[in-house]
Amino acid sequence: MAISMNWVRDYVDYKDVDLKEVADKITRAGINIEQVESKYIPNLVTGEVISCEMHPDSDHLKVCQVNVGDHKEQIVCGAGNVRTGIKVIVALPGAILPGDFEIKASKIRGVESNGMICALFELGLEEKTEESYNRGIEELDPATPVGVDVCKHFGWDDTCYTLDLNPNRSDCNNHIPFSYEVAAVLGEKVTLPDITTHPVKETIDGKLNLKIETDNCPMYNAKIVTDVKIGPSPEFIKHRLEVAGMRSINNVVDISNYVMLEYGQPLHFFDRDKLGDTILVRMAEDQEKIVTLDGKERNLSKDDIIITDGKKPVCIAGVMGGLNSGIDENTKSIVIESAIFDSYHVRYTSINHELRSEASLRYEKGLNYEYCTMAIERACHLLEKYADAKVLSGTMTHDVMDKTPKEVTFTLRQVNDLLGMELTKQDALKSLDGLGFEYEVNKDEFHVTIPNRRLDVEAHVSDLAEEIGRLYGYDHIESKLPTGEGRPGRYIGLVADRKLVSKRLRSLGLNEARTYTLISPEEDQLFRYHHQTPIALLRPMSTDKSIIRQTLLPSLVKTVEYNKARGTKDVCLYEIANTYFNEEEEDTLVSIAMMGNYLTPTWQGAKMKVDFYLIKGIVEDIFDYMGLKNRYTFVKETTPDLHPGMSAKILLDREEVGVIGRVHPSVMKDELYVAEFSLKKLASKKIKPIKFKEISKYPSVTKDMAFVVSKKVPAEDLLAQIKKSGGRLLTDIHIFDVYVGENVGQDEKSIAFSLTFQDPNKTLQDDEVMKVFNKIISDVEHKLGAVLRDK
Amino acid sequence: MKEKIEQLQKEIEIKVKEVKTLKEWNDLKVEYLGKKGPISAILSGMRDLSIEEKKETGKLVNELKETVGILLDEQRAQIEAKELEEKLSKEEIDISLPATKIPVGTPNILEKLIEESEELFMSMGYDVVEGPELEKDYYNFELLNLPKGHPARDAQDTFYTKGEELLLRSQTSPVQVRTMLANEEKEPLRIVCPGKTYRRDDDDATHSHQFTQMEGLLIDKNISLADLKGTFDIIAKKLFGIERETRFRPSFYPFTEPSVELDISCFNCGGKGCPLCKHTGWITVGGAGMVHPRVLENGGYDPKEWTGFAFGFGMERLAMLKYGITDIRTFYTNDLRVTDTFNRTEAE
Structure with a gap:
C-alpha cells in the first residue's frame, strides 16, 4: 500500500517542501514511512509522429521522424499501431524507465534511433499483460501539446510513500486520514474534497426498500444514480490507483475504489436492474449459498452478515459482492452502498472464507461514521463528473450508530508527568491544532474532543499525552x-x-543447548518413560512441530546427531527447559546427553571416555550440589528407548525423579548416554544448612579387602552391608577395583574395597580395627554369599 | 698443643675445600670428627695435663670443633646445590608441547546474553521472574488490553491448544500481569521476565516460530518516559558500547500508552549511515512505553496512584545485532564449533 503525495496535495496545500524531509518528520511522529519513491521520469516528452517508413532491414520495425517540440528525432519503433499523425510519449536519451532501463542513442539494425516511443506499461503505469502489449504504444489525445514534459503534464511527477503502519493506525493507508498527519508536521490545515452533487428532481423515495434485520449493521446509506456511462477513467484516477497498487478497470469501478482510498470507507455498487428494489441486511442462514464476484460458490453460516434482495443473498457484507448483482459494461443504474458492519464479524467471515480484500481489511x-456519510456523496460527485451519472435526490439511511463524542478533560501537569517533559500550554495546543483536535482551555484544564476519524484514540489522558508528545518530539526528553528504595x-x-x-x-x-519446545509425533514416541498424554496444537504450522514435548531427550539426541554429522564426535550437552502435562501442569527438566571423549586424549596418554559411570557421576554431583547427598538411589529398570542392561530410574527420597542410561542402539548406534530429571522435584526438597564439622586429630587406619560375589549382587548392596557392619569407626569406603575374568567363576565378580577407620576421640588400636574388620568380612560373607578373596 | 691444634685446623680447611661429593664429605667428616680421628686423639691425650692446661686445651678443641662444623655445613650446602642444579638441568621439558585442558562447557549464545542482561537488571534492583509458557488466553491477551477480536491479535498469530483458551504464549508480558496480581501489598515493582515465546511463523533465516523475549516492568509513583529513557540509556550502553546514543520513536503496543520504539545509534557506523542501519544511523532494538492504565487496573494497581513503564527486547535480534549472526536458526542448532567461540568474556 502506498500513498500518492500528489493526491495528498489535493487536501493539504503545501508548497516547496522536500518530501524526503517531510517523510522523516512524519516517521519521527510515529507514522513509519519505509520508502520514499519519486515517480518523476526526466526526458519524457510528448511528440507527434510526422513520418513513418518501414525499416530497410526488418519486416516489422518502422523508422519514424518525431516532432518533439524544438526539434525532431529519428526513432525506430516496433509497435503495430505507430503511424503518421498520432501524438505519442517519447523517452529521449537520458530517460530512465522503471527497472533502471536507461534510454540511449543507438543503432537498431544499422539505423540510428534516438529514443523510444512508449507504451503505458513501459512507464510502470499499467500492468504488462497480453492485452496491453497488443494495444502497443500509448496514443495521446490529438489536442495534447507537443514537446511538453509528460510527467508534469499528466500529473505523473508524483512522489509516493510506502508505509509500514502500526496496527492501530491502518487508517493512514487512506489519503484523507494520512493528510492529517502531513498537515500536523507541516502546520497546515486539511481541506476535504468536494462532495457536492446536482441531484435530479426524481427522488429515491419509493424506489428502494431498506430493511436492516441485524444488530451487526449500525449504519447503512444507499443512493441511486442512473444513466451511467461506463468507459475508461481519466488519467489522474488511473495513475493514482496504480500508485496505490490497484488496477484500473473502468470509470465506475475505479470511482468506488478511489473513494475508498480517499476516506477508507469501502463502497459497494449494485447493478440496480439486477438487484431490484429491495435491500435487506441480515445474518445468513447455515448452508445458505452465494456465488461471489470471483465466480466461487460460498457456503454461508449464521455468523456471516449478508445483503439480500429480500430473498436471496446478493453480497457478503464488507467482504465481496455477489455475481448476481455486480456492475458490468452494460450497467445503467446503480445502487450505492456505504455502510458500517461489525468489524469482528467481518474479520471472522473474511478469515473463514479466505477472502481478505482491501474492503474487508478496512x-x-x-x-x-462521518466518512461513511461523506464517501457516498463523494462517489455521486465523481460519478456525475466522470460517468455522466444522474444522482437521484435523497438517501436511504439506517442509522443506530452510537455517536457519543469521545471527550476527555486533563491538565498539562498530568501530560508532563507521563511524558517526563516540561511542555508549555502553547506547545500542547500546537500539537492539538496540528492534529485537528477540537479543544477548550479553562485555566489549567484542557477539554478535548477526539475526532471521530481517530478510532485509535481513547478518551484517556495517556492517549492524549501520546498524541501531544509524539508531535512535540520525544527527543526533548x-x-x-x-528513584525509590534501592x-x-x-x-x-x-x-x-x-x-x-x-x-x-x-x-x-x-555445553548448554537450546532446542524447540514443539516436536513431531515421531519424536514424541521416543523416551516415553513419563507416560503422559501428548499435548497437540490445534492448528500446527507443520507436523514436525505439532506437539508440545514432555521430555527433552529426543531434542538432545537430534542435536547430538546434528553435531556428529558435522564432524564433532565428542558431544557433552545439557538443556534445562519447561515441559507440560495434563494441559497446565508444569515441570522443569534437566536433560543431559554425553558421547565420545569427556577429556580429549592427551599426548601424555591421559584419557577419559564417556560411560554410564561418568554420566552417573555428573548426575550425582548435581544432586550433591543441591544438598541432597545420600538421599538418592539408582534403581535398575528397563526404560523405553534406553539400553535394557544400562538404564535406571533415579529415586530421590524414594520418589522417582528421573532416568539415566545409554540410548538404545536402535535409536542411536553410537554410545550415547543420557540422563533426565525434574529440577522442580529437586528444588522442592528441604535441605539442611551447611555446618562446620571438626576433622579428627587422631590418626586413621586404612585397610583393603576384596570379595568374590555373584554378578547378580549389586555393588551397592555390598557397600551398604560394609557400612552397616563397620559402624561408627568406619569413616570412609571406596571401591578401587572390579574384576571379572578367569580368576573368578563365570557368574562371579571380584570387588575390592578400601576402608578407612578412625576414632574421633582417641588413637585406634590394632585389635579394635581387626575386630570391626573381621565382623565386616563375616557379615558380608553370610548375608550376601560373598567370599573374601585370597583368604 | 696450641700450635698442633692450629696446624690441624689449617689441614682440615684445605681438605674440606677439596671435597666434591657427599660421600667424600661424609668420609672426611668421619676421618676428622670420628672416634678414631685426630680431635678424639687430642681429647684422650688430655688426661696427662694439668688442670690449667686441660682447661686451655678443652676450650681450643671446642672452638676447633665448632669451626670445622661450620666449614663442613657450608661445603655440604654447596655440594647439594650443585648436585640439584645438575639434576634439574637433565629434567628440561619442551614447554611448547600442548597444554592439558580441563573441559568447561559454554552457555547457549542466547543464555549468555540473557545472563549478562539479568546481571545488569539485578544491579538496578530488578528481580528476575519467570512464568508459564503454556499460558491462558486470559493472561496472554485479555488482561493485556487485547480482548478477543482486537485487531492487534492478528499481528501475532498464536499457537492454541485445546479449546482456544490455552496457548503457547506469544509474548512474555503475561508474566508482568501475573506478578502484579501476585503482589498483594501493591508495593513498587521492578521485574524482568526472560523467556521463550511462540508465534505462527515459518522458520527461515530471519523468522523463528520459537523465540526469546526479555521484558521489564517498573511500577512506582511518579514514573515518566524520562525514567524509561534513562533506564534504556544504561541498557544500550552496557550491551552495545558506552558511546551509544538512544532515541524514542512513537509506536503502538496495546499494553502501553504512550508507546515507543527503542532505537540506538548504529554501532557499525556510529550513526553516519550504513547498510546495517539501512542508512538511517539508527537501529531499533526493542519496544516500550508507559503501562496502559487498563493494564495497571487489571493488575490491581490504581492508575490514579501508580504509574510505570514496561519494555521488551527480542533476545535473538539483540544477539544477531551484537555478534553479527545472520541466521536465527544458529541459536537452536547448537553447533558446538560455533558455541565454542562464545566461551570467553568480553570487554565492557
Missing part, C-alpha cells in the same frame, strides 16, 4: 533514573535453581 479495523534484584523461585544447576553443569564441562 472493515476489520473499524470505520468512522531528558533522561533520568527512577535493593539488589534476585532470581525468584525456580529460576535461581535453574541458574545454579546450569552454571554447575557448565563447570563440569557440559
Whole structure:
C-alpha cells in the first residue's frame, strides 16, 4: 500500500517542501514511512509522429521522424499501431524507465534511433499483460501539446510513500486520514474534497426498500444514480490507483475504489436492474449459498452478515459482492452502498472464507461514521463528473450508530508527568491544532474532543499525552533514573535453581543447548518413560512441530546427531527447559546427553571416555550440589528407548525423579548416554544448612579387602552391608577395583574395597580395627554369599 | 698443643675445600670428627695435663670443633646445590608441547546474553521472574488490553491448544500481569521476565516460530518516559558500547500508552549511515512505553496512584545485532564449533 503525495496535495496545500524531509518528520511522529519513491521520469516528452517508413532491414520495425517540440528525432519503433499523425510519449536519451532501463542513442539494425516511443506499461503505469502489449504504444489525445514534459503534464511527477503502519493506525493507508498527519508536521490545515452533487428532481423515495434485520449493521446509506456511462477513467484516477497498487478497470469501478482510498470507507455498487428494489441486511442462514464476484460458490453460516434482495443473498457484507448483482459494461443504474458492519464479524467471515480484500481489511479495523456519510456523496460527485451519472435526490439511511463524542478533560501537569517533559500550554495546543483536535482551555484544564476519524484514540489522558508528545518530539526528553528504595534484584523461585544447576553443569564441562519446545509425533514416541498424554496444537504450522514435548531427550539426541554429522564426535550437552502435562501442569527438566571423549586424549596418554559411570557421576554431583547427598538411589529398570542392561530410574527420597542410561542402539548406534530429571522435584526438597564439622586429630587406619560375589549382587548392596557392619569407626569406603575374568567363576565378580577407620576421640588400636574388620568380612560373607578373596 | 691444634685446623680447611661429593664429605667428616680421628686423639691425650692446661686445651678443641662444623655445613650446602642444579638441568621439558585442558562447557549464545542482561537488571534492583509458557488466553491477551477480536491479535498469530483458551504464549508480558496480581501489598515493582515465546511463523533465516523475549516492568509513583529513557540509556550502553546514543520513536503496543520504539545509534557506523542501519544511523532494538492504565487496573494497581513503564527486547535480534549472526536458526542448532567461540568474556 502506498500513498500518492500528489493526491495528498489535493487536501493539504503545501508548497516547496522536500518530501524526503517531510517523510522523516512524519516517521519521527510515529507514522513509519519505509520508502520514499519519486515517480518523476526526466526526458519524457510528448511528440507527434510526422513520418513513418518501414525499416530497410526488418519486416516489422518502422523508422519514424518525431516532432518533439524544438526539434525532431529519428526513432525506430516496433509497435503495430505507430503511424503518421498520432501524438505519442517519447523517452529521449537520458530517460530512465522503471527497472533502471536507461534510454540511449543507438543503432537498431544499422539505423540510428534516438529514443523510444512508449507504451503505458513501459512507464510502470499499467500492468504488462497480453492485452496491453497488443494495444502497443500509448496514443495521446490529438489536442495534447507537443514537446511538453509528460510527467508534469499528466500529473505523473508524483512522489509516493510506502508505509509500514502500526496496527492501530491502518487508517493512514487512506489519503484523507494520512493528510492529517502531513498537515500536523507541516502546520497546515486539511481541506476535504468536494462532495457536492446536482441531484435530479426524481427522488429515491419509493424506489428502494431498506430493511436492516441485524444488530451487526449500525449504519447503512444507499443512493441511486442512473444513466451511467461506463468507459475508461481519466488519467489522474488511473495513475493514482496504480500508485496505490490497484488496477484500473473502468470509470465506475475505479470511482468506488478511489473513494475508498480517499476516506477508507469501502463502497459497494449494485447493478440496480439486477438487484431490484429491495435491500435487506441480515445474518445468513447455515448452508445458505452465494456465488461471489470471483465466480466461487460460498457456503454461508449464521455468523456471516449478508445483503439480500429480500430473498436471496446478493453480497457478503464488507467482504465481496455477489455475481448476481455486480456492475458490468452494460450497467445503467446503480445502487450505492456505504455502510458500517461489525468489524469482528467481518474479520471472522473474511478469515473463514479466505477472502481478505482491501474492503474487508478496512472493515476489520473499524470505520468512522462521518466518512461513511461523506464517501457516498463523494462517489455521486465523481460519478456525475466522470460517468455522466444522474444522482437521484435523497438517501436511504439506517442509522443506530452510537455517536457519543469521545471527550476527555486533563491538565498539562498530568501530560508532563507521563511524558517526563516540561511542555508549555502553547506547545500542547500546537500539537492539538496540528492534529485537528477540537479543544477548550479553562485555566489549567484542557477539554478535548477526539475526532471521530481517530478510532485509535481513547478518551484517556495517556492517549492524549501520546498524541501531544509524539508531535512535540520525544527527543526533548531528558533522561533520568527512577528513584525509590534501592535493593539488589534476585532470581525468584525456580529460576535461581535453574541458574545454579546450569552454571554447575557448565563447570563440569557440559555445553548448554537450546532446542524447540514443539516436536513431531515421531519424536514424541521416543523416551516415553513419563507416560503422559501428548499435548497437540490445534492448528500446527507443520507436523514436525505439532506437539508440545514432555521430555527433552529426543531434542538432545537430534542435536547430538546434528553435531556428529558435522564432524564433532565428542558431544557433552545439557538443556534445562519447561515441559507440560495434563494441559497446565508444569515441570522443569534437566536433560543431559554425553558421547565420545569427556577429556580429549592427551599426548601424555591421559584419557577419559564417556560411560554410564561418568554420566552417573555428573548426575550425582548435581544432586550433591543441591544438598541432597545420600538421599538418592539408582534403581535398575528397563526404560523405553534406553539400553535394557544400562538404564535406571533415579529415586530421590524414594520418589522417582528421573532416568539415566545409554540410548538404545536402535535409536542411536553410537554410545550415547543420557540422563533426565525434574529440577522442580529437586528444588522442592528441604535441605539442611551447611555446618562446620571438626576433622579428627587422631590418626586413621586404612585397610583393603576384596570379595568374590555373584554378578547378580549389586555393588551397592555390598557397600551398604560394609557400612552397616563397620559402624561408627568406619569413616570412609571406596571401591578401587572390579574384576571379572578367569580368576573368578563365570557368574562371579571380584570387588575390592578400601576402608578407612578412625576414632574421633582417641588413637585406634590394632585389635579394635581387626575386630570391626573381621565382623565386616563375616557379615558380608553370610548375608550376601560373598567370599573374601585370597583368604 | 696450641700450635698442633692450629696446624690441624689449617689441614682440615684445605681438605674440606677439596671435597666434591657427599660421600667424600661424609668420609672426611668421619676421618676428622670420628672416634678414631685426630680431635678424639687430642681429647684422650688430655688426661696427662694439668688442670690449667686441660682447661686451655678443652676450650681450643671446642672452638676447633665448632669451626670445622661450620666449614663442613657450608661445603655440604654447596655440594647439594650443585648436585640439584645438575639434576634439574637433565629434567628440561619442551614447554611448547600442548597444554592439558580441563573441559568447561559454554552457555547457549542466547543464555549468555540473557545472563549478562539479568546481571545488569539485578544491579538496578530488578528481580528476575519467570512464568508459564503454556499460558491462558486470559493472561496472554485479555488482561493485556487485547480482548478477543482486537485487531492487534492478528499481528501475532498464536499457537492454541485445546479449546482456544490455552496457548503457547506469544509474548512474555503475561508474566508482568501475573506478578502484579501476585503482589498483594501493591508495593513498587521492578521485574524482568526472560523467556521463550511462540508465534505462527515459518522458520527461515530471519523468522523463528520459537523465540526469546526479555521484558521489564517498573511500577512506582511518579514514573515518566524520562525514567524509561534513562533506564534504556544504561541498557544500550552496557550491551552495545558506552558511546551509544538512544532515541524514542512513537509506536503502538496495546499494553502501553504512550508507546515507543527503542532505537540506538548504529554501532557499525556510529550513526553516519550504513547498510546495517539501512542508512538511517539508527537501529531499533526493542519496544516500550508507559503501562496502559487498563493494564495497571487489571493488575490491581490504581492508575490514579501508580504509574510505570514496561519494555521488551527480542533476545535473538539483540544477539544477531551484537555478534553479527545472520541466521536465527544458529541459536537452536547448537553447533558446538560455533558455541565454542562464545566461551570467553568480553570487554565492557
